[in-house]
Amino acid sequence: MLQKQARALPVEVGSPQAAAHARAVDSDRALHATLAPLTGGLSPTALSQAYADWLAHLFWSPARQRELAHDALQRASRVTEAGLFPTSPWSLIAPQPQDRRFSAPEWQQAPFNLMAQGFLLAEEWWHNATTGNRGVSRQNEKIVEFATRQMLDVFAPSNFPWTNPEVIRRTLASGGGNVTAGLHNWWEDLLHTVSHDPEPNPDFKVGRDVAVTPGKVVYSNHLIELIQYAPATAEVRPEPVLIVPAWIMKYYILDLSPHNSLVKYLTEQGFTVFMVSWRNPTERERDVSLEDYRRLGVMAALDAVGAIVPGQRIHTAGYCLGGTLLSIAAAAMSRDGDERLKSITLFAAQTDFTEAGELTLFINESQVAFLEDMMWKRGVLDTSQMAGAFQILRSNDLIWSRMVRDYLMGERSPPNDLMAWNADATRMPYRMHSEYLRKLFLDNDLAGGHYMVDDKPIALSDIHTPMFVVGTLRDHVAPWRSTYKIHLLADAEITFCLTGGGHNAGIVSPPSPTAHGYQVMVKEADGPYVGPDVWLAEAPHAEGSWWTEWVNWLGVRSGAPVSPPQMGLPGATVAALPDAPGSYVLQT
Incomplete structure:
Protein backbone atom coordinates (compact mmCIF):
# COMPACT_ATOMS: atom_id res chain seq x y z
CA MET A 1 0.00 0.00 0.00
CA LEU A 2 1.42 3.33 -1.04
CA GLN A 3 2.10 5.76 1.76
CA LYS A 4 0.57 9.20 1.23
CA GLN A 5 3.07 12.03 0.87
CA ALA A 6 3.07 14.37 3.82
CA ARG A 7 1.81 17.87 3.10
CA ALA A 8 3.09 20.98 4.84
CA LEU A 9 0.37 22.66 6.86
CA PRO A 10 -0.05 26.41 6.42
CA VAL A 11 1.31 28.52 9.24
CA GLU A 12 -1.47 30.43 10.94
CA VAL A 13 -0.95 34.18 11.08
CA GLY A 14 -0.25 35.28 14.65
CA SER A 15 0.66 31.77 15.77
CA PRO A 16 3.92 30.95 17.61
CA GLN A 17 5.18 29.26 14.44
CA ALA A 18 4.56 32.42 12.41
CA ALA A 19 6.33 34.55 14.99
CA ALA A 20 9.30 32.15 15.00
CA HIS A 21 9.42 32.22 11.20
CA ALA A 22 9.38 36.04 11.18
CA ARG A 23 12.22 36.14 13.71
CA ALA A 24 14.26 33.73 11.58
CA VAL A 25 13.70 35.81 8.46
CA ASP A 26 14.64 39.02 10.24
CA SER A 27 17.76 37.39 11.65
CA ASP A 28 18.87 36.27 8.19
CA ARG A 29 18.15 39.70 6.72
CA ALA A 30 20.23 41.30 9.46
CA LEU A 31 23.10 38.94 8.62
CA HIS A 32 22.88 39.81 4.92
CA ALA A 33 22.81 43.53 5.75
CA THR A 34 25.96 43.06 7.83
CA LEU A 35 27.70 41.16 5.02
CA ALA A 36 26.80 43.72 2.36
CA PRO A 37 29.57 46.26 3.11
CA LEU A 38 32.14 43.44 2.93
CA THR A 39 30.96 42.29 -0.51
CA GLY A 40 30.34 45.72 -2.02
CA GLY A 41 26.62 44.99 -2.08
CA LEU A 42 27.06 41.92 -4.30
CA SER A 43 25.25 38.75 -3.36
CA PHE A 146 32.91 40.77 -15.59
CA ALA A 147 33.96 39.67 -12.09
CA THR A 148 37.17 38.05 -13.39
CA ARG A 149 38.04 41.19 -15.31
CA GLN A 150 37.53 43.27 -12.17
CA MET A 151 39.88 41.00 -10.21
CA LEU A 152 42.52 41.08 -12.96
CA ASP A 153 42.41 44.88 -13.11
CA VAL A 154 43.70 44.98 -9.54
CA PHE A 155 47.01 43.47 -10.70
CA ALA A 156 47.62 45.71 -13.72
CA PRO A 157 51.27 46.88 -13.73
CA SER A 158 50.02 50.47 -13.90
CA ASN A 159 48.69 50.12 -10.33
CA PHE A 160 52.06 49.59 -8.63
CA PRO A 161 54.82 52.17 -8.17
CA TRP A 162 57.66 49.77 -9.03
CA THR A 163 56.10 48.63 -12.32
CA ASN A 164 54.67 51.97 -13.50
CA PRO A 165 57.30 53.97 -15.42
CA GLU A 166 55.30 57.20 -15.10
CA VAL A 167 55.41 56.93 -11.31
CA ILE A 168 59.10 56.07 -11.33
CA ARG A 169 59.87 59.10 -13.50
CA ARG A 170 57.80 61.38 -11.28
CA THR A 171 59.47 60.05 -8.12
CA LEU A 172 62.96 60.66 -9.50
CA ALA A 173 62.05 64.11 -10.82
CA SER A 174 60.39 65.26 -7.60
CA GLY A 175 62.81 63.65 -5.19
CA GLY A 176 59.97 61.64 -3.70
CA GLY A 177 57.64 64.64 -3.41
CA ASN A 178 54.88 62.70 -5.14
CA VAL A 179 55.05 60.05 -2.40
CA THR A 180 54.52 62.68 0.30
CA ALA A 181 51.69 64.30 -1.64
CA GLY A 182 50.11 60.90 -2.34
CA LEU A 183 50.17 59.97 1.36
CA HIS A 184 48.53 63.31 2.17
CA ASN A 185 45.79 62.66 -0.42
CA TRP A 186 45.26 59.14 0.92
CA TRP A 187 44.96 60.35 4.51
CA GLU A 188 42.55 63.08 3.49
CA ASP A 189 40.32 60.60 1.64
CA LEU A 190 40.48 58.15 4.54
CA LEU A 191 39.24 60.80 6.97
CA HIS A 192 36.33 61.61 4.66
CA THR A 193 35.47 57.92 4.35
CA VAL A 194 35.62 57.24 8.10
CA SER A 195 33.59 60.34 8.94
CA HIS A 196 31.03 59.56 6.18
CA ASP A 197 31.26 63.18 5.08
CA PRO A 198 31.03 64.02 1.38
CA GLU A 199 34.16 65.34 -0.23
CA PRO A 200 34.29 69.12 0.15
CA ASN A 201 33.77 71.22 -2.96
CA PRO A 202 34.47 74.75 -1.76
CA ASP A 203 34.77 76.01 -5.34
CA PHE A 204 31.28 74.84 -6.33
CA LYS A 205 28.60 75.72 -3.82
CA VAL A 206 24.99 74.98 -4.79
CA GLY A 207 23.13 78.23 -5.33
CA ARG A 208 26.33 80.26 -5.60
CA ASP A 209 28.43 78.58 -8.30
CA VAL A 210 26.13 75.85 -9.63
CA ALA A 211 22.32 75.82 -9.85
CA VAL A 212 22.33 79.61 -10.23
CA THR A 213 19.78 80.21 -12.99
CA PRO A 214 17.26 82.66 -11.47
CA GLY A 215 13.94 81.14 -10.46
CA LYS A 216 11.42 80.51 -7.71
CA VAL A 217 10.09 77.44 -5.91
CA VAL A 218 6.43 77.67 -6.91
CA TYR A 219 5.10 74.40 -5.48
CA SER A 220 6.20 71.76 -2.99
CA ASN A 221 4.97 68.56 -1.38
CA HIS A 222 6.66 65.88 0.68
CA LEU A 223 8.57 64.54 -2.35
CA ILE A 224 9.29 67.47 -4.68
CA GLU A 225 9.93 71.15 -4.98
CA LEU A 226 8.92 72.60 -8.35
CA ILE A 227 11.14 75.39 -9.66
CA GLN A 228 9.91 77.92 -12.22
CA TYR A 229 12.76 79.77 -13.90
CA ALA A 230 12.59 83.47 -14.67
CA PRO A 231 12.22 84.37 -18.35
CA ALA A 232 15.39 85.49 -20.11
CA THR A 233 13.61 86.97 -23.15
CA ALA A 234 10.89 89.58 -23.58
CA GLU A 235 8.58 86.97 -25.06
CA VAL A 236 8.40 83.21 -24.63
CA ARG A 237 6.87 80.25 -26.37
CA PRO A 238 3.36 79.64 -25.03
CA GLU A 239 4.02 75.97 -24.21
CA PRO A 240 6.09 75.49 -21.02
CA VAL A 241 8.85 72.89 -20.63
CA LEU A 242 8.74 70.57 -17.59
CA ILE A 243 11.94 68.64 -16.82
CA VAL A 244 11.85 65.51 -14.64
CA PRO A 245 15.38 64.53 -13.56
CA ALA A 246 16.24 61.24 -11.90
CA TRP A 247 16.10 61.10 -8.11
CA ILE A 248 19.25 59.02 -8.24
CA MET A 249 21.02 62.36 -8.78
CA LYS A 250 20.60 66.03 -7.81
CA TYR A 251 18.64 67.93 -10.43
CA TYR A 252 21.30 70.56 -11.07
CA ILE A 253 23.18 68.27 -13.45
CA LEU A 254 20.96 70.20 -15.90
CA ASP A 255 21.75 73.57 -14.31
CA LEU A 256 25.49 73.46 -13.66
CA SER A 257 27.62 76.53 -14.28
CA PRO A 258 26.15 79.26 -16.50
CA HIS A 259 28.23 78.15 -19.50
CA ASN A 260 26.87 74.58 -19.47
CA SER A 261 23.40 74.92 -17.97
CA LEU A 262 20.68 73.36 -20.12
CA VAL A 263 18.07 75.29 -18.13
CA LYS A 264 19.78 78.63 -18.84
CA TYR A 265 20.12 77.72 -22.51
CA LEU A 266 16.40 76.93 -22.79
CA THR A 267 15.33 80.17 -21.14
CA GLU A 268 17.63 82.12 -23.46
CA GLN A 269 15.92 80.42 -26.42
CA GLY A 270 12.58 81.75 -25.25
CA PHE A 271 11.12 78.85 -23.26
CA THR A 272 9.43 78.88 -19.86
CA VAL A 273 11.16 76.12 -17.90
CA PHE A 274 10.02 74.19 -14.84
CA MET A 275 12.24 71.72 -12.99
CA VAL A 276 11.41 69.01 -10.46
CA SER A 277 13.79 68.94 -7.47
CA TRP A 278 13.47 65.70 -5.50
CA ARG A 279 13.74 65.25 -1.75
CA ASN A 280 16.82 63.33 -0.62
CA PRO A 281 15.09 60.48 1.25
CA THR A 282 15.98 59.25 4.71
CA GLU A 283 14.74 56.29 6.73
CA ARG A 284 11.44 58.15 7.22
CA GLU A 285 10.74 57.67 3.50
CA ARG A 286 11.52 53.94 3.49
CA ASP A 287 7.98 53.03 2.37
CA VAL A 288 7.69 55.61 -0.43
CA SER A 289 6.75 53.68 -3.56
CA LEU A 290 7.47 54.08 -7.25
CA GLU A 291 3.81 55.00 -7.64
CA ASP A 292 4.33 57.80 -5.09
CA TYR A 293 7.07 59.19 -7.32
CA ARG A 294 4.70 59.20 -10.28
CA ARG A 295 1.78 60.67 -8.36
CA LEU A 296 3.59 63.19 -6.15
CA GLY A 297 6.28 63.86 -8.71
CA VAL A 298 5.26 63.93 -12.37
CA MET A 299 1.50 64.30 -11.95
CA ALA A 300 1.70 66.90 -9.17
CA ALA A 301 4.19 68.91 -11.23
CA LEU A 302 1.96 68.75 -14.32
CA ASP A 303 -0.98 70.00 -12.26
CA ALA A 304 1.05 72.93 -10.90
CA VAL A 305 2.45 73.86 -14.32
CA GLY A 306 -1.04 73.70 -15.80
CA ALA A 307 -2.34 76.08 -13.12
CA ILE A 308 0.49 78.58 -13.78
CA VAL A 309 0.24 78.34 -17.59
CA PRO A 310 -3.41 77.46 -18.10
CA GLY A 311 -4.76 76.30 -21.42
CA GLN A 312 -1.40 75.17 -22.81
CA ARG A 313 -0.12 71.71 -23.49
CA ILE A 314 3.26 70.94 -21.94
CA HIS A 315 6.62 69.91 -23.40
CA THR A 316 8.06 67.30 -21.02
CA ALA A 317 11.59 65.95 -20.67
CA GLY A 318 12.91 63.17 -18.41
CA TYR A 319 16.51 62.28 -17.64
CA CYS A 320 17.61 58.71 -16.85
CA LEU A 321 15.24 57.23 -14.27
CA GLY A 322 13.19 60.42 -14.53
CA GLY A 323 12.64 59.61 -18.19
CA THR A 324 11.48 56.10 -17.33
CA LEU A 325 9.02 57.57 -14.82
CA LEU A 326 7.85 60.13 -17.39
CA SER A 327 7.22 57.29 -19.86
CA ILE A 328 5.14 55.47 -17.25
CA ALA A 329 3.14 58.63 -16.57
CA ALA A 330 2.68 59.35 -20.28
CA ALA A 331 1.42 55.83 -20.99
CA ALA A 332 -1.07 56.06 -18.12
CA MET A 333 -2.22 59.49 -19.31
CA SER A 334 -2.70 58.24 -22.87
CA ARG A 335 -4.67 55.26 -21.58
CA ASP A 336 -6.92 57.56 -19.58
CA GLY A 337 -7.42 60.19 -22.30
CA ASP A 338 -5.30 62.87 -20.62
CA GLU A 339 -3.93 64.99 -23.50
CA ARG A 340 -1.88 67.57 -21.60
CA LEU A 341 1.47 66.52 -23.10
CA LYS A 342 2.65 68.39 -26.19
CA SER A 343 5.87 66.40 -26.55
CA ILE A 344 8.02 63.89 -24.67
CA THR A 345 11.83 64.03 -24.57
CA LEU A 346 13.94 61.28 -23.00
CA PHE A 347 17.58 61.89 -22.03
CA ALA A 348 19.48 58.58 -21.70
CA ALA A 349 16.35 56.88 -20.37
CA GLN A 350 15.36 53.24 -20.72
CA THR A 351 11.90 51.76 -21.18
CA ASP A 352 12.98 48.20 -22.01
CA PHE A 353 15.55 46.66 -19.67
CA THR A 354 16.52 43.49 -21.54
CA GLU A 355 19.76 45.05 -22.79
CA ALA A 356 20.48 47.52 -20.02
CA GLY A 357 24.24 46.97 -20.00
CA GLU A 358 26.61 45.76 -17.30
CA LEU A 359 24.46 47.31 -14.58
CA THR A 360 22.07 44.37 -15.04
CA LEU A 361 24.72 41.66 -14.63
CA PHE A 362 23.80 41.07 -11.01
CA ILE A 363 20.08 41.82 -11.29
CA ASN A 364 18.67 38.38 -10.53
CA GLU A 365 16.49 37.06 -7.73
CA SER A 366 19.44 36.38 -5.44
CA GLN A 367 20.98 39.81 -5.96
CA VAL A 368 17.71 41.72 -5.60
CA ALA A 369 16.86 39.85 -2.40
CA PHE A 370 20.34 40.65 -1.04
CA LEU A 371 19.94 44.34 -1.90
CA GLU A 372 16.51 44.37 -0.27
CA ASP A 373 17.99 42.96 2.92
CA MET A 374 20.75 45.58 2.78
CA MET A 375 18.19 48.38 2.40
CA TRP A 376 15.78 46.85 4.92
CA LYS A 377 18.13 47.57 7.81
CA ARG A 378 18.60 51.27 7.01
CA GLY A 379 15.46 52.04 5.04
CA VAL A 380 17.44 53.46 2.10
CA LEU A 381 20.14 52.53 -0.37
CA ASP A 382 23.01 54.66 0.84
CA THR A 383 24.96 57.12 -1.28
CA SER A 384 28.23 55.18 -0.98
CA GLN A 385 26.55 52.02 -2.24
CA MET A 386 25.08 53.88 -5.20
CA ALA A 387 28.43 55.46 -6.08
CA GLY A 388 30.24 52.14 -5.74
CA ALA A 389 27.86 50.43 -8.15
CA PHE A 390 28.55 52.99 -10.87
CA GLN A 391 32.29 53.15 -10.22
CA ILE A 392 32.75 49.42 -10.65
CA LEU A 393 31.27 49.63 -14.16
CA ARG A 394 34.19 51.86 -15.15
CA SER A 395 36.75 50.75 -12.61
CA ASN A 396 39.75 51.60 -14.80
CA ASP A 397 38.60 55.18 -15.25
CA LEU A 398 36.89 55.85 -11.92
CA ILE A 399 38.86 53.72 -9.43
CA TRP A 400 42.32 52.59 -10.55
CA SER A 401 43.31 55.57 -12.66
CA ARG A 402 42.23 57.88 -9.86
CA MET A 403 44.23 55.92 -7.29
CA VAL A 404 47.32 56.07 -9.50
CA ARG A 405 46.90 59.80 -10.06
CA ASP A 406 46.02 60.73 -6.46
CA TYR A 407 48.17 58.35 -4.44
CA LEU A 408 51.11 57.35 -6.65
CA MET A 409 51.57 60.48 -8.75
CA GLY A 410 50.54 62.75 -5.86
CA GLU A 411 48.17 64.79 -8.03
CA ARG A 412 44.61 65.95 -7.70
CA SER A 413 42.36 66.62 -10.66
CA PRO A 414 41.39 70.28 -10.80
CA PRO A 415 37.86 70.66 -9.46
CA ASN A 416 35.03 71.17 -11.91
CA ASP A 417 31.28 71.51 -11.64
CA LEU A 418 30.53 68.01 -12.95
CA MET A 419 32.83 66.43 -10.36
CA ALA A 420 31.23 68.53 -7.62
CA TRP A 421 27.79 67.40 -8.73
CA ASN A 422 28.91 63.77 -8.90
CA ALA A 423 30.06 63.91 -5.27
CA ASP A 424 26.69 65.36 -4.20
CA ALA A 425 24.99 61.97 -4.08
CA THR A 426 21.46 60.97 -3.08
CA ARG A 427 19.79 57.98 -1.44
CA MET A 428 17.01 55.68 -2.66
CA PRO A 429 13.98 54.62 -0.56
CA TYR A 430 13.80 50.94 0.32
CA ARG A 431 10.35 50.24 -1.15
CA MET A 432 10.78 52.32 -4.30
CA HIS A 433 14.16 50.83 -5.18
CA SER A 434 12.91 47.31 -4.58
CA GLU A 435 9.95 47.93 -6.90
CA TYR A 436 12.22 49.56 -9.48
CA LEU A 437 14.60 46.58 -9.54
CA ARG A 438 11.86 43.96 -9.60
CA LYS A 439 9.25 45.53 -11.86
CA LEU A 440 11.60 47.13 -14.38
CA PHE A 441 15.01 45.40 -14.36
CA LEU A 442 14.07 41.91 -13.20
CA ASP A 443 10.60 41.41 -14.72
CA ASN A 444 10.66 44.12 -17.44
CA ASP A 445 7.00 44.83 -16.71
CA LEU A 446 6.92 48.19 -18.49
CA ALA A 447 7.98 46.83 -21.87
CA GLY A 448 5.87 43.71 -21.41
CA GLY A 449 2.60 45.53 -20.73
CA HIS A 450 2.40 44.26 -17.14
CA TYR A 451 3.15 47.48 -15.27
CA MET A 452 0.15 48.58 -13.22
CA VAL A 453 -1.03 52.14 -12.64
CA ASP A 454 -4.23 52.58 -10.63
CA ASP A 455 -4.70 48.80 -10.67
CA LYS A 456 -4.78 48.68 -14.48
CA PRO A 457 -1.93 47.78 -16.88
CA ILE A 458 -0.35 50.40 -19.08
CA ALA A 459 1.18 50.00 -22.52
CA LEU A 460 3.80 52.26 -24.06
CA SER A 461 2.11 51.62 -27.40
CA ASP A 462 -0.67 53.93 -26.19
CA ILE A 463 1.76 56.85 -26.45
CA HIS A 464 1.12 58.83 -29.65
CA THR A 465 2.81 62.07 -28.54
CA PRO A 466 5.89 63.08 -30.60
CA MET A 467 9.10 61.98 -28.92
CA PHE A 468 12.70 63.20 -28.99
CA VAL A 469 14.99 60.49 -27.59
CA VAL A 470 18.67 61.06 -26.80
CA GLY A 471 21.21 58.26 -26.43
CA THR A 472 24.93 58.61 -25.73
CA LEU A 473 27.63 56.52 -27.38
CA ARG A 474 29.61 55.58 -24.27
CA ASP A 475 26.78 55.21 -21.79
CA HIS A 476 27.47 52.50 -19.17
CA VAL A 477 24.20 53.16 -17.31
CA ALA A 478 21.68 53.35 -20.17
CA PRO A 479 23.41 51.97 -23.30
CA TRP A 480 22.13 53.70 -26.40
CA ARG A 481 20.91 50.48 -27.99
CA SER A 482 18.75 50.01 -24.91
CA THR A 483 17.27 53.51 -25.15
CA TYR A 484 16.72 52.86 -28.86
CA LYS A 485 14.20 50.15 -28.01
CA ILE A 486 11.54 52.84 -27.57
CA HIS A 487 11.11 52.43 -31.35
CA LEU A 488 9.62 48.98 -30.69
CA LEU A 489 7.28 50.16 -27.95
CA ALA A 490 5.77 53.60 -28.57
CA ASP A 491 3.31 54.24 -31.40
CA ALA A 492 4.59 57.76 -32.01
CA GLU A 493 6.79 59.85 -34.23
CA ILE A 494 10.28 59.33 -32.76
CA THR A 495 13.27 61.56 -33.43
CA PHE A 496 16.29 59.61 -32.17
CA CYS A 497 19.49 61.52 -31.51
CA LEU A 498 22.80 59.82 -30.74
CA THR A 499 25.55 61.99 -29.30
CA GLY A 500 29.10 61.36 -28.16
CA GLY A 501 30.16 61.15 -24.53
CA GLY A 502 28.75 59.14 -21.68
CA HIS A 503 25.69 59.16 -19.46
CA ASN A 504 26.45 62.60 -18.02
CA ALA A 505 28.96 64.35 -20.28
CA GLY A 506 26.97 63.35 -23.35
CA ILE A 507 23.87 65.08 -22.03
CA VAL A 508 25.69 68.12 -20.60
CA SER A 509 26.99 69.14 -24.03
CA PRO A 510 26.42 72.86 -24.62
CA PRO A 511 27.07 74.52 -27.98
CA SER A 512 30.83 75.05 -28.22
CA PRO A 513 33.73 74.29 -30.56
CA THR A 514 34.39 71.11 -28.54
CA ALA A 515 30.81 69.76 -28.65
CA HIS A 516 30.65 66.03 -29.34
CA GLY A 517 28.62 66.10 -32.56
CA TYR A 518 25.62 63.86 -33.09
CA GLN A 519 23.51 61.77 -35.45
CA VAL A 520 19.78 62.20 -35.78
CA MET A 521 16.99 60.57 -37.78
CA VAL A 522 13.21 60.55 -37.60
CA LYS A 523 10.89 57.55 -37.64
CA GLU A 524 7.33 58.51 -38.50
CA ALA A 525 4.56 57.07 -36.36
CA ASP A 526 3.57 54.68 -39.16
CA GLY A 527 7.07 54.27 -40.56
CA PRO A 528 8.96 50.97 -40.76
CA TYR A 529 11.29 49.91 -37.98
CA VAL A 530 15.02 50.32 -38.57
CA GLY A 531 17.42 48.32 -36.39
CA PRO A 532 20.08 50.16 -34.34
CA ASP A 533 23.03 49.00 -36.46
CA VAL A 534 21.33 50.08 -39.69
CA TRP A 535 20.34 53.36 -38.03
CA LEU A 536 23.96 53.94 -36.98
CA ALA A 537 25.11 53.47 -40.57
CA GLU A 538 22.37 55.59 -42.17
CA ALA A 539 21.66 58.44 -39.73
CA PRO A 540 23.31 61.66 -40.95
CA HIS A 541 26.07 63.24 -38.86
CA ALA A 542 25.91 66.81 -37.63
CA GLU A 543 28.59 68.94 -35.99
CA GLY A 544 28.03 70.80 -32.75
CA SER A 545 25.69 70.23 -29.84
CA TRP A 546 22.48 68.23 -29.89
CA TRP A 547 20.98 71.01 -27.74
CA THR A 548 20.47 73.13 -30.86
CA GLU A 549 18.75 70.23 -32.63
CA TRP A 550 16.39 69.73 -29.69
CA VAL A 551 15.54 73.43 -29.37
CA ASN A 552 14.74 73.57 -33.10
CA TRP A 553 12.58 70.46 -32.68
CA LEU A 554 10.72 72.07 -29.76
CA GLY A 555 10.35 75.31 -31.72
CA VAL A 556 8.61 73.60 -34.64
CA ARG A 557 6.10 72.15 -32.16
CA SER A 558 5.51 75.42 -30.29
CA GLY A 559 3.33 78.43 -30.92
CA ALA A 560 4.29 82.02 -31.68
CA PRO A 561 5.97 83.89 -28.79
CA VAL A 562 3.76 85.58 -26.19
CA SER A 563 4.26 87.50 -22.97
CA PRO A 564 5.82 85.41 -20.16
CA PRO A 565 3.41 83.75 -17.72
CA GLN A 566 3.12 84.76 -14.08
CA MET A 567 5.65 83.45 -11.58
CA GLY A 568 3.95 81.01 -9.22
CA LEU A 569 0.44 79.72 -8.76
CA PRO A 570 -2.50 82.09 -9.07
CA GLY A 571 -2.65 84.38 -6.06
CA ALA A 572 1.00 83.82 -5.11
CA THR A 573 3.11 86.76 -4.02
CA VAL A 574 6.34 86.57 -5.93
CA ALA A 575 8.37 88.15 -3.14
CA ALA A 576 7.17 85.45 -0.74
CA LEU A 577 8.21 82.55 -2.99
CA PRO A 578 11.54 80.87 -2.05
CA ASP A 579 14.35 81.44 -4.51
CA ALA A 580 15.81 78.65 -6.59
CA PRO A 581 17.48 76.25 -6.04
CA GLY A 582 15.17 75.63 -3.05
CA SER A 583 15.84 73.54 0.03
CA TYR A 584 15.47 69.90 -1.12
CA VAL A 585 18.61 70.07 -3.30
CA LEU A 586 20.63 71.12 -0.23
CA GLN A 587 19.67 68.03 1.77
CA THR A 588 22.60 65.74 2.51
Missing part, protein backbone atom coordinates in the same frame (compact mmCIF):
# COMPACT_ATOMS: atom_id res chain seq x y z
CA PRO A 44 27.80 36.00 -2.53
CA THR A 45 25.22 33.42 -3.61
CA ALA A 46 24.71 34.99 -7.05
CA LEU A 47 28.45 35.16 -7.62
CA SER A 48 29.11 31.61 -6.43
CA GLN A 49 26.27 30.23 -8.57
CA ALA A 50 27.72 31.89 -11.66
CA TYR A 51 31.22 30.53 -11.04
CA ALA A 52 29.82 27.09 -10.23
CA ASP A 53 27.98 27.04 -13.55
CA TRP A 54 31.14 28.03 -15.42
CA LEU A 55 33.46 25.65 -13.58
CA ALA A 56 31.10 22.68 -13.86
CA HIS A 57 30.77 23.03 -17.63
CA LEU A 58 34.50 23.59 -18.01
CA PHE A 59 35.22 20.52 -15.85
CA TRP A 60 33.20 18.31 -18.19
CA SER A 61 34.88 19.75 -21.30
CA PRO A 62 38.39 18.21 -21.39
CA ALA A 63 38.98 19.25 -24.99
CA ARG A 64 38.19 22.85 -24.07
CA GLN A 65 40.62 22.56 -21.13
CA ARG A 66 43.37 21.33 -23.45
CA GLU A 67 42.67 24.18 -25.85
CA LEU A 68 42.97 26.76 -23.08
CA ALA A 69 46.12 25.15 -21.67
CA HIS A 70 47.74 25.11 -25.11
CA ASP A 71 46.79 28.78 -25.60
CA ALA A 72 48.30 29.71 -22.21
CA LEU A 73 51.59 27.97 -23.10
CA GLN A 74 51.72 29.73 -26.47
CA ARG A 75 51.19 33.12 -24.83
CA ALA A 76 53.87 32.44 -22.23
CA SER A 77 56.26 31.37 -25.00
CA ARG A 78 55.57 34.57 -26.96
CA VAL A 79 56.28 36.73 -23.91
CA THR A 80 59.51 34.83 -23.17
CA GLU A 81 60.65 35.13 -26.77
CA ALA A 82 59.87 38.86 -26.81
CA GLY A 83 61.93 39.26 -23.63
CA LEU A 84 64.94 37.46 -25.11
CA PHE A 85 64.67 39.01 -28.57
CA PRO A 86 63.03 42.44 -28.17
CA THR A 87 60.91 43.66 -31.07
CA SER A 88 58.92 46.80 -31.69
CA PRO A 89 56.54 47.98 -28.94
CA TRP A 90 53.10 46.34 -28.83
CA SER A 91 54.15 43.66 -31.29
CA LEU A 92 52.38 40.95 -29.26
CA ILE A 93 49.21 42.78 -28.31
CA ALA A 94 48.13 46.41 -28.15
CA PRO A 95 45.75 48.04 -25.64
CA GLN A 96 42.18 48.63 -26.70
CA PRO A 97 41.46 52.24 -27.81
CA GLN A 98 39.45 52.90 -24.65
CA ASP A 99 42.21 51.52 -22.38
CA ARG A 100 44.33 54.53 -21.39
CA ARG A 101 46.38 52.80 -18.69
CA PHE A 102 49.39 52.31 -20.95
CA SER A 103 49.08 55.35 -23.21
CA ALA A 104 52.12 57.29 -21.89
CA PRO A 105 55.30 57.08 -24.03
CA GLU A 106 57.18 55.45 -21.12
CA TRP A 107 55.13 52.28 -21.59
CA GLN A 108 56.83 51.69 -24.96
CA GLN A 109 60.20 51.20 -23.25
CA ALA A 110 61.58 47.91 -21.93
CA PRO A 111 60.90 46.25 -19.55
CA PHE A 112 57.61 48.07 -18.99
CA ASN A 113 56.28 47.36 -22.46
CA LEU A 114 56.82 43.65 -21.90
CA MET A 115 55.03 43.82 -18.52
CA ALA A 116 52.07 45.59 -20.08
CA GLN A 117 51.88 43.14 -22.97
CA GLY A 118 52.13 40.17 -20.61
CA PHE A 119 49.25 41.56 -18.57
CA LEU A 120 47.11 42.27 -21.65
CA LEU A 121 47.76 38.75 -22.99
CA ALA A 122 46.72 37.28 -19.65
CA GLU A 123 43.63 39.49 -19.61
CA GLU A 124 42.73 38.33 -23.11
CA TRP A 125 43.29 34.68 -22.13
CA TRP A 126 40.95 34.97 -19.15
CA HIS A 127 38.34 36.59 -21.36
CA ASN A 128 38.55 33.62 -23.72
CA ALA A 129 38.46 31.18 -20.78
CA THR A 130 35.34 32.70 -19.22
CA THR A 131 33.37 33.04 -22.46
CA GLY A 132 32.36 30.69 -25.23
CA ASN A 133 31.87 27.61 -23.01
CA ARG A 134 28.92 25.57 -24.21
CA GLY A 135 26.11 25.12 -21.73
CA VAL A 136 26.90 28.06 -19.45
CA SER A 137 23.92 30.37 -19.15
CA ARG A 138 24.38 33.73 -20.80
CA GLN A 139 23.74 35.62 -17.55
CA ASN A 140 26.28 33.55 -15.60
CA GLU A 141 28.86 33.84 -18.36
CA LYS A 142 28.59 37.64 -18.27
CA ILE A 143 28.88 37.68 -14.47
CA VAL A 144 32.00 35.47 -14.49
CA GLU A 145 33.66 37.44 -17.29
